[in-house]
Amino acid sequence: MLNHQFLTSLGWNPFFQQQLSLHEWEHYLPARVTQQHKNSLKVETSEGEINLPIMPSMPAITVGDWLLIDTQSAFLRLLERQNCFKRKAAGVQSAEQLIAANIDTAFIVCSLNHDFNLNRIERYLSLIHETQAEAVVVLTKKDCVDEYTGQLEQVRQLAPNINVVAINGLKPDCIDLLSPWVRTGKTIVMLGSSGSGKSTLSNQLLKQPIQQTAGIREQDSKGRHITTSRSLFLLPDGGLLIDTPGMRELQLFDCENGVSATFADITELALLCRFSDCQHQQEPGCAVKKAIDSGELEARRLKSYQKLHREQQHNHADLAEKRAKDKQLTQFYAKTQRDARKNKRG
Known part of the structure; x- marks a missing residue:
């Protein structure tokens, strides 16, 4: 019997439930992707954690996705997403890169030092508004500046009723300011550039030093890439957190x-x-x-x-x-295979 309460804590809700037939609900396992590696996925189910090999026949999958697997831990299908954060892949290639899926709230993490940038915040807001997730601008490192009310006001001017908080991520009480969005079954994604304090904030929300942190360059407040992969964590106070690597480049498309x-x-x-x-x-x-x-x-x-x-x-x-x-190339390959089969039979 599936543990429905545990699934709910993982973000399972009626949107996903209605995609399953009664037979599927009784015989298969819903699984949420918590980590993505080059050749495998780590997924969480009501029966425990499973490593799932990535096969060529599988669709593009990202952290936060819900999958359906059988009792032998074999992939069956990808469930329809509530939303998906994606960008144009870095570099000159024309390809999309999935960032995270099935998000309720996105924290735009931006430091109050030299790296404070309204244009970057607007870029992230555009990505979030496209998905219809809730946006919260989290201004970090308020302990590093003498005054920040002007920057708070600048962010508030970007949109009416925008959510914005200023915190010192080194102090545990900073999570009290974020508690309205940290709720059981709700998924948060952390977005921001390197050095913005995402990993420090993640560790506060997780109440343990899971994510490695590092300092910034004093001359320009630029950070280094510490988080190198996307991971989904269950938070001790309820809710789920997806931390993402710092993005120096966020190219928009379909936005x-x-x-x-x-x-x-x-x-x-x-x-x-x-x-x-x-x-x-x-x-x-x-x-x-x-x-x-x-x-x-x-x-x-x-x-x-x-x-x-x-x-x-x-x-x-x-x-x-x-x-x-x-699409044209796929159709060409399919036609070539059909013709080859016909010639073989003939």
Whole structure:
């Protein structure tokens, strides 16, 4: 008999339950991916932890996914995701990289030192809004600065009712500020660049030093990659945490709705422009430029919006072209195999 209470603590909910037939529920095991390695997956089930070999026939899987396996620990299928965080793979190749799946809340971890960057926060917000997960901006290392109320206010200006907290990740009481989002069965993903304090914060939430930490370079507050793989942890106070490696590059694609939601103030102003295709440069009757001139809108914010909008369109086109080529290649291979079988029979 499956331990439904334990599955619930792993994030199991009616969305996944309704994907199983009665036969599947009675004879197979739901399993959540907790670690992903080159050749295997570590999954957690109501009957314990299992190492699952990655086979060529399996779909792309990431940490946080729910799978269905049989009693012999063989993969059956991947369950439909509630959401999935993904980016364009780093480098020049046209490929997507899955970050984490089935997320309730995303912590955008950004330090209050020299690495504080509003443009980067907007980039992460666009990714999160696309998935419809809840976003929380966690400003770390408040003990390293004399004053941070100005930075708090800058983040609050990015969106109405945005969740933002400032913490000292070295003190255990910092988790009290994050407790509203740490709940049984709810999954949190930690996003941020190297040196932002993600691993330190993870250790506080886990109440033990599981993740290795390191200092930053004094001259520019840049950090080093400490977390090198994605892992899902059960938190002692309830809830689940996915820590991710620091990302110096987060290229967006398939994020048109996320970018629009992050910059809702600009998209709403654009509706008032005289021309529907206004580029918000020097066109007459541009409501966006008027807002910048009056001080209602920051010029920085418009530049950030235009950069992310161009980037997501470009990357989306590149990946769509690659998918089309891959589909044609798959169809060609399938036709070649069919023809070979026909010739063999003939």
